[in-house]
Amino acid sequence: MKAVVYDSPRSFTVTEIPTPDPGPGEVRVRVRQTGICATDLHIHNGKFFAEFPLTPGHELVGPVDALGDGTEGFRVGEYVAVNPNMNCGHCAYCRVGNPLMCANLKGMGTNWPGAFAEYVVVPASLVYSVDGIDPDTSVFAEPTACAMHGVRTLSPPPGSSALVFGAGPTGLLLAQLIAHGGAASVTVAASSAFKLRRAADLGIDATYLMDRADLAGDVAKLKAAGGGFDLVVDATGSAAVSEQCVPLTRNGGTVMFYGVTEPEDLVRVSPYDVYRREITVKGSFAAIDTFPLAIAALRTGRARTDGLITHRFKLDDIAAALEALRGDRTVHKIILECWQE
Template sequence: MRAVVYDSPFTLEVREVPTPEPGPGEVRVAVLQTGFCGTDLHLHAGGFMGAYPLIPGHETVGVVDALGEGVTGFTVGEQVTINPNASCGLCPYCREGRPLLCDDLRAKGVNRPGMFAEYTVAPARQVFSVDGLDPDVAVFTEPTSCVSHGVERLSPTPNSTALVLGAGPTGILLAQLLATNGAAHVTIADRAAFKLDTAGRLGIDATYLMGRDDLATDVDRLRAGSGADGFDLVVDATGVPALVEQCVPLARKGGTVALYGVADHDARVTINPYDVFQREITIKGSFAEIHSFPSAIAALRARRVRTDGIITHRYGLEDYEKALRAIAHHPGVHKIVIDPRG
């Protein structure tokens, strides 16, 4: 089969590799398309726990191609998606019931062979049916599951206000789930007007175009538009340190800040500890997911999360390097999907 293979960071090619055979308890999936995520840029540069050689890709939709011994509950030709993440079940965090913090967390496309390939194999417990969903919707299952975990971490209350910094694909998904899970009003801010236009069409209450003046002016305007002295929930969905530093100032007294975007491993930010202390601000992290695929699929089926218009670019497997350049440099990119069939 054809697959994207990194022999080391920055060193990749699309080449023939053996087609994987499903072992006992495993499912082989013929990939229809795989979403390109910002995390894949970090992996390109050797970050985010990447283990090389590596086939990247962790957001996929495909069809069951073959079943390993003992697998039941799936049929050949059924449309499915794959949860890339699996915990060891043995470390102290797993035994405490916190598998996402596993000391030996494994993820397809990160430290296990991923889905920028024609075929992939996964344990049946990590495979989920998405029959009947448009593949352009089903390909968003993994990012929606991460968002679902983020909303669980935030626990919005019915009268809460929320601000999401960053209208990338996950920012828009997160803003929608905050609204459908209790937040009374959600604002999303970004520097790209076309991303905000998409967010508005998908029902986000308010959008704010950043970068018209300086960042301090944006913060003042956002606070003024919050209807109070800030927002109950402030989420950074960018990983950009300069924006992360504005999250605490944008939070209302007693508010919660969530760091959701992926920053560089060595990134650093400055906060005012007295401000956090005096205003009783809570700061949380939200990292990936491990048990949120059922809730993500339910949200997509019920259209509590909509994805219309988020995909802007499609590339064949052979054009992976073009996709890399586009997501890094093209100002019109929102979401890229890779189709191994070309």
Template sequence: MHRPQGVGSNYPGCFAEYVVAPVNFVYSAEGIDPDTAVFTEPTACAMHGIETLAARPGSTALVFVAGPTGLLVAQLLKRGGIAHVPVAAPTAYKLEAATALGIDATVVIDRTDSAGNLEALRAASGRDGYDYVIEATGSVEVAEICVPLTRNGGTVLIYGVTRADEVVRFHPFDVFRREITIKGSFAEITSFAAAIRALRSGRAKTDGIITHRFSLDDYGQALDAVAHDRSAHKVLIVP
């Protein structure tokens, strides 16, 4: 079986002043502000998720967001013809960023109250749910309310990354009876060129998502901020 290999995971990465990469791994970001260009990889992941979802124009999509990619997914859906794209998150500044980026509705959720979140999000949908529900947080608790929030014939996209040993529960009879589709979206695959076009054109905007900057010498602090600082959204390492 083919196993994709990545720079920074299987090979030495980019915590360095210079990096050598195969030419077919390289794309031109000429003319794009560096603060925007650094979003190419997460935008490529978001773009691949959109391609996998294959959403119908005029439909509705709920996006659970945690990091920058959730906001990118929401924008690409909204600017790709989806009629209504509410965003749900437990953190106020992420919802404020979503509003600033043009998302038309936000819902505050509670990290520990799945039943309350389900009720609030059902109510926000008009009671019958959403055509598409995108889980972009990596939270098992959030993932478990995605199927109940999906309309008959709708689709759940598992986009967020959980731990390999975590398990999500759902009622298979409900999936069967209501003909729910469950899809997954892994990494960016072949979507870098499309991501760069989206960033260059403004279809995907990144204003206000960067919250922290660190020097290359302080990359350990940068990783600690990503792991532990609740105020961190997008963290940059600047050589």
């Protein structure tokens, strides 16, 4: 089969490798398409737990191609999505019911083979049916599952106000789910006008066009408009933006860091301000048990993806896809097509 194979950071080829056979309890999926996200750029650069050699890719959808011995619950040809995160089940965190903090966490496309390939083999326990959902929608199952975990972590109080920094696909999925999770109003702030137009099309209550060169001015204007927000989320992965969250949070409110920053990034915050105003600060890392909820939200339209896909590339054109993700301001969501019907 054809796959993208990295031998080290920033060094990869599109090459032929053996097609994997599913073992007992495993499913082989023929990858129709997979999404590319900013995390893939971190992995490209050797960050985010990447272990080489590696085939990246963690946002896939495609039909079941083969079933290993004893595998039940799926049929060949059934369209599925795959949870890319697998916990060990026996470390201290797993044994107290906190699998996402697993000391031995495995991530598809990070430290085990991913979906920038024509086929993947995965444990059946990580596979979820998305039959009947358009593949251009079900390919968002993984980012929607991450957003669903974010909403669960944030726990929006009924009637609360929320601000989400960032109008990328995960930011807009998160904003929609916060609105359906109890918030009375949701504002999305971003520096891209066309992404904010898409936010409005998806039903977001209000948008704000940011000036990244004047974040302090943005904060002052947003605060003056309504006195701040009960919930403030950074979904940009920019430490400079993360730093604006606490000042924009109302007394007793909650800040959540959701975007992927670099490990060395630091954010300045006044501990007195957090203490005096009883601000809660949370983090939301990834998804491990929210795939059924995410797929249900996609199936019912509670999480909409209309218009998010802007670019498509073939597997052979992975270099061009990564370059577009890195520098093309017209990109919203990139899809890598691993085969076509």
